[in-house]
Amino acid sequence: MERHGYERSDNLNDADVVVINSCSVTENSDKKAISLIKRIKSKNPLCIVALAGCFSQAFPERAKQLPADIICGTFSKSEIADKVDSFVKAGERLVEIPPCKECRVYENEQLSDMHKTRAFIKIEDGCDRFCSYCIIPYARGPVRSRLIEDIVKETRFQVEHSHKEMVLVGINLSRYGADIGLGLADAVEAVCSVEGVQRVRLSSLEPELISVSDIERMAAQEKLCPHFHLSLQSGCEATLKRMNRHYTPDEYFDIVTQLRRCFPYCAITTDVMVGFAGETDEEFEQSCEFVKKVGFSGVHVFTYSVREGTAASRRTDFVPADIAAKRYAVMNKIAAELKSDFFSASVGKTEKVLIQRRESENYANGLTTTYIPVRIYGSDAQKQDILAVRIIGAEGGDYCIAEEISRE
Numbered sequence: 504m505e506r507h508g509y510e511r512s513d514n515l516n517d518a519d520v521v522v523i524n525s526c527s528v529t530e531n532s533d534k535k536a537i538s539l540i541k542r543i544k545s546k547n548p549l550c551i552v553a554l555a556g557c558f559s560q561a562f563p564e565r566a567k568q569l570p571a572d573i574i575c576g577t578f579s580k581s582e583i584a585d586k587v588d589s590f591v592k593a594g595e596r597l598v599e600i601p602p603c604k605e606c607r608v609y610e611n612e613q614l615s616d617m618h619k620t621r622a623f624i625k626i627e628d629g630c631d632r633f634c635s636y637c638i639i640p641y642a643r644g645p646v647r648s649r650l651i652e653d654i655v656k657e658t659r660f661q662v663e664h665s666h667k668e669m670v671l672v673g674i675n676l677s678r679y680g681a682d683i684g685l686g687l688a689d690a691v692e693a694v695c696s697v698e699g700v701q702r703v704r705l706s707s708l709e710p711e712l713i714s715v716s717d718i719e720r721m722a723a724q725e726k727l728c729p730h731f732h733l734s735l736q737s738g739c740e741a742t743l744k745r746m747n748r749h750y751t752p753d754e755y756f757d758i759v760t761q762l763r764r765c766f767p768y769c770a771i772t773t774d775v776m777v778g779f780a781g782e783t784d785e786e787f788e789q790s791c792e793f794v795k796k797v798g799f800s801g802v803h804v805f806t807y808s809v810r811e812g813t814a815a816s817r818r819t820d821f822v823p824a825d826i827a828a829k830r831y832a833v834m835n836k837i838a839a840e841l842k843s844d845f846f847s848a849s850v851g852k853t854e855k856v857l858i859q860r861r862e863s864e865n866y867a868n869g870l871t872t873t874y875i876p877v878r879i880y881g882s883d884a885q886k887q888d889i890l891a892v893r894i895i896g897a898e899g900g901d902y903c904i905a906e907e908i909s910r911e
């Protein structure tokens with residue numbers, strides 16, 4: 504937009520153009536996008552509203568009913584400025600939402616410095632797993648992988664903009680390369696080899712798609728953070744089957760074992776859903792036991808919510824909300840205990856910390872390679888510094904306290 508001469512406005516009521524990149528992962532996300540469009544148009548009727556993203560892609564008929572001037576989906580987002588220009592010239596409503604299954608090539612985004620401590624580098628789009636509760640494959644289309652040369656180009660750009668940690672992200676990151684004859688380890692090696700990169704982290708991974716050879720190749724990369732967010736969803740085989748997840752708890756555990764073999768001090772974090780359709784007390788109990796058995800260092804717990812348009816939305820055996828809420832509390836308690844155990848077990852270890860911010864004169868905040876938030880008292884370290892520290896204390900599962908050993 505800036506390249507087309509637009510300037511950023513911080514005030515919705517003054518803006519001439521608002522672009523909404525909608526999320527559709529839950530029905531609540533849809534509602535937020537819908538109410539935002541209506542609010543803008545009622546307060547600022549002359550404002551040009553462009554709606555893009557997953558909501559309009561997954562539910563085009565509903566999106567077309569909204570008072571937005573430009574509606575597109577998850578593709579051609581980089582052409583939004585052109586679309587706004589045409590709307591300004593012609594004044595005609597523009598609706599272009601090609602079916603996502605037609606998109607077979609990775610759409611390269613423009614490079615931009617996001618002003619964050621860590622650079623998030625998208626390397627993959629789309630998903631072909633069709634978990635029964637998830638709308639994403641309908642909104643994002645098939646797997647498309649970014650070419651290595653483009654990934655390297657963006658990594659260099661981020662290094663030039665002072666980023667030291669690169670976080671590789673994708674809709675289904677583990678499927679990176681499936682469409683271009685490569686694997687995730689190829690992308691990791693390429694990013695690690697860029698001069699100036701000091702550490703690399705992977706975002707969420709689908710467990711069954713990580714091969715042992717990928718793990719072994721990645722373990723040879725010293726810059727790769729030993730932190731793996733392996734999506735679990737449930738630790739019960741029957742529930743996983745209904746979710747159309749493509750692994751059993753035993754297979755999941757094998758992957759964890761391989762990761763721990765190759766990365767002896769590593770953090771394994773995950774997402775767990777409670778109250779999925781048909782989940783019995785016994786199944787929930789199995790899920791709890793499995794979570795304890797793996798000993799995750801962090802668990803994002805959430806309650807199943809019905810997503811229109813998915814296979815699971817047609818089920819009739821939904822778990823009552825009060826039972827789901829109780830299960831949420833139980834699983835969260837387990838998660839908090841495990842996190843606290845992991846933080847306590849890290850006391851005495853030396854770690855590298857990337858400083859993210861200073862909240863007080865007295866200490867700097869940062870993240871270890873294993874994703875532990877730490878406070879370093881008495882340090883004058885600033886954002887983007889990387890410090891070698893010794894962890895000297897843990898405040899439950901909130902954060903650890905560390906002392907500085909040296910600075911890079």
Ligand code: SF4
Binds near residue numbers: 631709
């Ligand atoms: S793997 Fe992830 S993105 Fe793909 S369908 Fe399943 S939950 Fe959705």
